[in-house]
Amino acid sequence: MSDITDISALEALYGTPAEASIIKVADHLTPLYAKWIRASRFVVLTTVGPEGTDGSPRGDVGPVAHMHDAKTLLIPDWRGNNRMDSLRNIVRDGRVSLMFMVPGSNTVVRVNGQAVVSVDEGLLHQFEQKGAHPRSVIKITVAEVYTQCARALIRSELWAGSPKAPDLPTVGAFLAEAKEGYDGESYDAQWAARAEKTMW
DSSP: OOOOOSHHHHHHHHOOOOHHHHHTOBSSOOHHHHHHHHTOOEEEEEEEETTEEEEEEEEOSSOSSEEEETTEEEEEEOOOOSOOHHHHHHHHOOEEEEEEEOTTOOOEEEEEEEEEEEOOHHHHTTOOBTTBOOSEEEEEEEEEEEEEOTHHHHHHTTTTTOOOOOSOOOHHHHHHHHSTTOOHHHHHHHHHHHHHHTOO
16 A cells, blocks of 8 residues: 555655745735735635535736735635536635735745635625626635745746746745744745755
């Protein structure tokens, strides 16, 4: 049997995470995480329900998610195919995960938390596109937010040929924000060479 079935075996295989993997995790939207998410027009929303899991792409002409406060994100639910897989899951099980992307950037910002589907009139009227309003708004309470290792996007060359990403916080900047005295500039300067040696 070659399947790993317990956590101790998994940890023995992979070892312990590096310091940067731990200190970058925040329990709220810090100023740099908020800036990054405001630049993102695309997010993958993952939900879970009795039938299993669902991953749904969400996109908008401006920020795909709007920061209500440091613990709350709002995503208007614009027209789709009316399957409502994500919404059905959220109504029954509020656990959600999100992956925010910006074309040209190999950084992915991830958010885990709890969501509800709201039809509050005040929320709905915050969002308007050409006179239309969403039928509902997904309101997410942030439990944790962090950056994802860039190797997957580098290996896939996802943004090959895309224009350079806008002025966004770097992973080193996120780390320096998370831990006083952390040398984020050195982290960023050394990242490309380190990634090249550990890509596969």
